[in-house]
Amino acid sequence: MEKRLQGLEKKILIEAGETPAVVYEMKKQVDSFREKLESVEHLSWLGLFKDLSEGAHKPSPFYHKRTLRKTREECDHVREKFLQMSSLEVSEEVRQYLKTPTFDNWQWEDAEIMVLLQVMYTDLDFIATFRIETEVLQQFLFEVYRRYNNIPFHNFKHCFCVTQMMYGLIWLIDLRNKMDAIDLLIMLTSAVCHDLDHTGYNNAYQINARTELALRYNDISPLENHHCAVAFEILEKTESNIFRNLSMDQYKRIREGIIKCILATDMTRHNDILNKFKSILSDFDFTNKDHKEVLMMILIKVSDISNEARPMEVAEPWLDCLLQEFYNQSDMEKLEGLPVTPFMDRDKVTKPSSQTGFIRFVLLPLFIELANLFPCLEQHIIDPVRKALDYYTEMEKALEREKQNWAQSENTAKSKDNVEGHTESGLDAASKLHAQNTTVVEETVKK
Numbered sequence: 001m002e003k004r005l006q007g008l009e010k011k012i013l014i015e016a017g018e019t020p021a022v023v024y025e026m027k028k029q030v031d032s033f034r035e036k037l038e039s040v041e042h043l044s045w046l047g048l049f050k051d052l053s054e055g056a057h058k059p060s061p062f063y064h065k066r067t068l069r070k071t072r073e074e075c076d077h078v079r080e081k082f083l084q085m086s087s088l089e090v091s092e093e094v095r096q097y098l099k100t101p102t103f104d105n106w107q108w109e110d111a112e113i114m115v116l117l118q119v120m121y122t123d124l125d126f127i128a129t130f131r132i133e134t135e136v137l138q139q140f141l142f143e144v145y146r147r148y149n150n151i152p153f154h155n156f157k158h159c160f161c162v163t164q165m166m167y168g169l170i171w172l173i174d175l176r177n178k179m180d181a182i183d184l185l186i187m188l189t190s191a192v193c194h195d196l197d198h199t200g201y202n203n204a205y206q207i208n209a210r211t212e213l214a215l216r217y218n219d220i221s222p223l224e225n226h227h228c229a230v231a232f233e234i235l236e237k238t239e240s241n242i243f244r245n246l247s248m249d250q251y252k253r254i255r256e257g258i259i260k261c262i263l264a265t266d267m268t269r270h271n272d273i274l275n276k277f278k279s280i281l282s283d284f285d286f287t288n289k290d291h292k293e294v295l296m297m298i299l300i301k302v303s304d305i306s307n308e309a310r311p312m313e314v315a316e317p318w319l320d321c322l323l324q325e326f327y328n329q330s331d332m333e334k335l336e337g338l339p340v341t342p343f344m345d346r347d348k349v350t351k352p353s354s355q356t357g358f359i360r361f362v363l364l365p366l367f368i369e370l371a372n373l374f375p376c377l378e379q380h381i382i383d384p385v386r387k388a389l390d391y392y393t394e395m396e397k398a399l400e401r402e403k404q405n406w407a408q409s410e411n412t413a414k415s416k417d418n419v420e421g422h423t424e425s426g427l428d429a430a431s432k433l434h435a436q437n438t439t440v441v442e443e444t445v446k447k
Contacts, residue, residue, distance in 0.1 A: 079142050086115055102310065126181070131245040135239075143237070153324070165303040190257070194261070196230040198223060200328060201329050203223050228258065260293060262300075265301060277294050278369055301366065311384070312391065327344065352399060
């Protein structure tokens with residue numbers, strides 16, 4: 001395009017002696033297009049983007065402004081800040097705010113988030129009950145932070161949001177008086193570890209692309225199995241094993257519980273888990289081990305997809321992040337000739353359309369069943385989700401109206417062009433006929 005434009009510019013310069021304003025405008029547009037190819041993430045597969053990553057780490061295919069894995073410098077910097085802040089006293093106001101579903105994660109940077117996670121373990125009395133040394137907890141939290149990747153949605157901040165919602169639910173529904181401390185420890189730690197080393201491509205992609213994870217786990221919840229494996233890799237190291245002072249039986253129970261909770265976050269198991277929960281609701285018993293296990297799975301599922309239960313100014317940026325990750329995946333699927341996941345296709349999915357169906361058919365049915373067991377949750381998580389549904393429904397209607405108006409104005413413009421075209425062709429025919437008649441008259445006069 002640039003070469004053709006340069007040729008055109010040269011030709012005009014020779015013939016006209018100066019470059020018209022329209023050529024400058026065209027040059028500006030070409031520069032803008034080049035900049036777009038180099039910087040817009042979903043166009044970067046064209047191979048024209050500038051590699052802005054540092055070091056020898058391989059950048060992720062689309063989220064290329066940072067390396068997929070955190071750099072050592074990045075980790076060391078955050079670790080230093082975390083250790084400096086960890087000795088500071090967190091105010092009572094923040095501690096209470098941390099227990100609410102309205103908590104705003106966007107105000108906190110990664111080092112501060114690690115301090116808040118430490119507060120959760122402290123305020124639930126896990127430190128004393130399970131003899132967790134502060135240094136070991138800090139090393140565990142740092143290793144967790146390090147193993148979450150630089151991707152738009154399934155990152156360390158998402159890990160914190162899910163854990164914070166789980167923490168809030170534990171206090172809201174008074175689980176400390178209903179369940180064993182070890183069950184609460186399982187749920188909180190599962191939330192912390194539930195998306196470790198997520199690379200931004202879901203199970204459908206892993207299976208269709210025949211990735212190493214899909215092959216290793218035989219297409220059965222590849223990501224969730226991997227998250228569990230990474231969690232226990234961290235816990236295998238003595239310096240980051242927060243369970244190292246527990247008995248073998250306690251550790252075995254915790255390991256089994258964490259695996260069940262993390263595997264429950266695979267959305268292909270959603271209906272099975274929800275139906276199982278519905279079947280035990282009428283005679284739910286906190287002393288029944290099976291009942292408690294299903295509840296623990298429901299609680300981590302609710303926490304995992306709870307963004308819409310938060311205030312709109314907190315929730316909406318998360319939707320933007322999620323759509324970015326979805327679009328990145330569908331771009332990669334198109335590039336590699338794989339089946340394109342319909343709800344991730346940027347050519348078909350809009351912001352409101354992605355949410356209305358999800359809230360109506362996934363979120364609300366799940367949240368309502370949990371509120372049937374704990375009625376106090378109606379105001380805390382169901383009312384905000386209903387408001388979010390109204391918000392995105394209105395947005396969807398507005399987009400549809402805009403689309404119709406645009407189509408109408410385009411049709412009007414086409415009709416106008418057709419009328420003008422017919423008028424012009426009619427005038428052309430009349431003038432041709434007039435010319436023919438004039439010629440005939442002239443020839444007759446000559447004769």
